[in-house]
Amino acid sequence: MNTSDLYFKRLKETDTDVDLILGKELNRQQNQIELIASENIASLSTLNAQGSxxxxxxxxxxxxxxxxxxxxxxxxxxxxxxxxxxxxxxxxxxxxxxxxxxxxxxxxxxxxxxxxxxxxxxxxxxxxxxxxxxxxxxxxxxxxxxxxxxxxxxxxxxxxxxxxxxxxxxxxxxxxxxxxxxxxxxxxxxxxxxxxxxxxxxxxxxxxxxxxxxxxxxxxxxxxxxxxxxxxxxxxxxxxxxxxxxxxxxxxxxxxxxxxxxxxxxxxxxxxxxxxxxxxxxxxLKPEFRNYIKNVVSNAKILAEVLVERGFRIVTGGTDSHIVWLDLSPKNLTGDKAEKILEEVGIACNKNAIPYDPNPPKITSGLRFGTPAATSRGFNNEDFRIVGNMIGDVLDALLENDEKQQMVSKKIRESVISLCSKYPIYKEPY
Ligand SMILES: Cc1ncc(COP(=O)(O)O)c(C=O)c1O
CATH class of the missing domain: 3.40.640.10 (Type I PLP-dependent aspartate aminotransferase-like (Major domain))
Structure with a gap:
């Protein structure tokens, strides 16, 4: 018996409530740029085995x-x-x-x-x-x-x-x-x-x-x-x-x-x-994974580079990994506020204290970004250059009046959706 035939169509027929929630989560993941450093997009084969x-x-x-x-x-x-x-x-x-x-x-x-x-x-x-x-x-x-x-x-x-x-x-x-x-x-x-x-x-x-x-x-x-x-x-x-x-x-x-x-x-x-x-x-263990990780790291380096160009400080001055740790203090912004506005435009990340942070842990002066999830769906260096500038635009607009802020957020939300539509998180029917 092919076990994958057993699972995927069932839920829709037996529990529409949960199926609906799962569908909403799938859409959220599809239409957001996931920059939470600890998250990724597991393969359909992994999901298949895990739901077995x-x-x-x-x-x-x-x-x-x-x-x-x-x-x-x-x-x-x-x-x-x-x-x-x-x-x-x-x-x-x-x-x-x-x-x-x-x-x-x-x-x-x-x-x-x-x-x-x-x-x-x-x-x-x-x-x-x-x-x-x-x-x-x-x-x-x-x-x-x-x-x-x-x-x-x-x-x-x-x-x-x-x-x-x-x-x-x-x-x-x-x-x-x-x-x-x-x-x-x-x-x-x-x-x-x-x-x-x-x-x-x-x-x-x-x-x-x-x-x-x-x-x-x-x-x-x-x-x-x-x-x-x-x-x-x-x-x-x-x-x-x-x-x-x-x-x-x-x-x-x-x-x-x-x-x-x-x-x-x-x-x-x-x-x-x-x-x-x-x-x-x-x-x-497959060679493709090595290429994937090389892209994860080079995307993180590009993201850090663009954010520096945009006037932010990167904690440690750069990255050797998938993590980009952003210090918002040069722009007088807090992690709390920055995380919320980025979430509104469809860029998911988390506020993160920076070393010797003067702000309390619920506010913070920093953000943590990571490239593993977006790289999994295919984002390349050029896309991460775009993402870095999107982040720069949204956060810079926080320093402007409400009207300008909303205008920028609306434009970036549209750009996020358009970029995400180029890269389905799952290429086969889910
Ligand atoms: C270094 C480190 N250790 C342990 C954990 C905990 O993992 P889990 O959330 O699976 O308990 C995390 C999670 O973020 C982590 O970053």
């Missing part, structure tokens, strides 16, 4: 060691996903069962730390992630979380302050150092982190959630040889199923991670997502 019969299957345990019968085919899916992910990231061991990036990090903490241990991670304000020790997160509540940041000024302004990382490590002697970030657009020096961790005999966790697609395409350094554990989501630059993974080359560590994920933290793994992850890794 494996939804029905409980499979607590690991391949060949399950607590349920009938697991022979889900075992095949997990084994295949494991084989592919190890090839993709050149690693010896993997756990593909965490449901999300946050849970993957929790599993690492559960495996290797005790409550109240000291951890050292990058602060949210410098571009780090919530789960790296931020106060409102479990990582900040259950551990003694020390935070490093980026340089405030000088030639290295906005770049990770490795001297500070080293000083804090020597002073607080954390059991684990966490490297990786959510807004930091530059290459992170994994080797330097390893050297610091070695000095104090700490574990090094690299959370490459944002960069994993770039790593898979060999366009960003692979942290696997420098770290004890690597975590990542699978749906950002990796363009796959909404999920996560944990990688390591250390057999002792993988044993602890496996028991931390199940039964420590989770029950049954999501086997439909496992099948979708196998598809994701298969896609990322």
């Amino acid at each position: 019969v494996m939804t029905n299957k409980y499979a607590e345990g690991y391949p060949g060691r399950r607590y349920y019968g009938g697991c022979e085919f889900v075992d095949e899916a997990e084994e295949l996903a494991l084989k592919r992910v190890k090839e993709l990231f050149n690693c010896k061991f993997a756990n593909l069962q965490p449901h999300s990036g946050a849970q993957a990090n929790q599993a690492v903490f559960l495996a290797l730390l005790q409550p109240h241990d000291t951890i050292l991670g990058m602060s949210l304000a410098s571009g780090g992630h919530l789960t790296h020790g931020a106060k409102p997160n479990m990582s900040g509540k259950w551990f003694n979380a020390i935070q490093y940041g980026v340089k405030k000024d000088g030639n290295d302004k906005d770049l990770i302050d490795y001297d500070e990382v080293e000083e804090l490590a020597e002073k607080h002697r954390p059991k684990m150092i966490i490297a990786g970030a959510s807004a930091y657009p530059r290459v992170i020096d994994w080797k330097k982190f390893r050297e610091i961790a070695n000095k104090i005999d700490a574990y090094l966790l690299v959370d490459m959630a944002h960069y994993s697609g770039l790593v898979a395409a060999k366009e960003y350094p692979n942290p696997i040889d420098y770290s004890d554990i690597v975590t990542s989501t699978t749906h950002k630059t990796l363009r796959g199923a909404r999920s996560a993974m944990i990688l390591t080359n250390n057999e002792e560590i993988i044993k602890k991670i496996n028991s931390a994920v199940f039964p420590g933290l989770q029950g049954g793994p999501l086997m439909h997502v496992m099948a979708a992850k196998a598809v994701t890794f298969g896609e990322a």
Whole structure:
């Protein structure tokens, strides 16, 4: 039986309410330029696997060691996903069962730390992630979380302050150092982190959630040889199923991670997502994925260049990745206001604090842009030049009177729709 025949036409017939909502979301995605750096457009094959019969299957345990019968085919899916992910990231061991990036990090903490241990991670304000020790997160509540940041000024302004990382490590002697970030657009020096961790005999966790697609395409350094554990989501630059993974080359560590994920933290793994992850890794192993990631990075560089031409400052002065981190302060604008007006014209992005931001987190002085989703639908360098100028026009108009502002917004909304119509997010019937 061809399984895809089973799903796609059904919903329309059985639940028009949900079908309508899904249709509205599809149209939103089609008619907006998606610049949220953590989002992407998964392939129809990934959606197909994720919406499959494996939804029905409980499979607590690991391949060949399950607590349920009938697991022979889900075992095949997990084994295949494991084989592919190890090839993709050149690693010896993997756990593909965490449901999300946050849970993957929790599993690492559960495996290797005790409550109240000291951890050292990058602060949210410098571009780090919530789960790296931020106060409102479990990582900040259950551990003694020390935070490093980026340089405030000088030639290295906005770049990770490795001297500070080293000083804090020597002073607080954390059991684990966490490297990786959510807004930091530059290459992170994994080797330097390893050297610091070695000095104090700490574990090094690299959370490459944002960069994993770039790593898979060999366009960003692979942290696997420098770290004890690597975590990542699978749906950002990796363009796959909404999920996560944990990688390591250390057999002792993988044993602890496996028991931390199940039964420590989770029950049954999501086997439909496992099948979708196998598809994701298969896609990322193809040469086309490498071309895609090269385009992601070159589009980000063009976007940064145009925004500088338009009088904005780019945090860190540019980008080595898919992220463009915009400082709105030269124009006296806030992230909050800029995000809203861009959303109105059909450009989706998120407000983001800039380092040493004088504005509170709900307002911010910055925006974070990312090129993975628009590049997936086919946007090229020329399109990103246009997008950069659209952003410039809309934000500059915020400094004009209401009438001028509305006129510009209307014109840009039309241009957004026209550009989007050139690039259907799904080329086959959905
Ligand atoms: C660096 C990093 N780690 C972890 C996560 C959490 O992933 P999830 O939203 O799947 O829990 C994110 C999500 O944005 C992230 O950027």
